[in-house]
Amino acid sequence: MSEDPRRDAPGISWGYAGGGTSILVLLITRLLDDITAPAADDVSRGPAGLEKLLQTAWPDGTTFTRAELDAARTGQM
Template sequence: MPQRLPTTGQLESVHFGDGNVWIRTAADPESGRAAGLWLAPHRPGAGLGYGYSGGGPHTLAQLLDRLLDASTAPAVDHRCPEPPPGLFRLIRTAPKNKPSHYTRAQLLAARARGTG
């Protein structure tokens, strides 16, 4: 599993389905890189998950928080600082049994919501 996304394009959306997490990145006109769809990077023993309140959604929220700022941020593990509460809430309440996706704007809005 990759531990970084091989792109400089900004995170555009995240897609969940069949237990997998995919990251869509936007095209980067400065570097000439095309948009891409990548498996979300993670470290061994620190799997990513959604749709429940546990370590997988916690780690995924941490990763998405980092990727919103820099698409080449490294994979994270459970020892990282707490993710933003609103982003964690979005991930843990994502539908587990059907594909779903969230846009960059939805992720940023969730991150900004905090605990309220």
């Protein structure tokens, strides 16, 4: 089974516009605020900048720094 979170299956994933991406945005937002935060438990919308970042089909191996995630979260990316 692939470790790539861009997959066509239920669960938290990225690279498309859907519920898994929304949950992943909420998880990243919570973890940026508190590394011990619980997992996302709903599909409400998170910050639009993170949504856009995670809806992009980035090349394999792409990573983001905390600063880049914070910038996307606050709409500065």
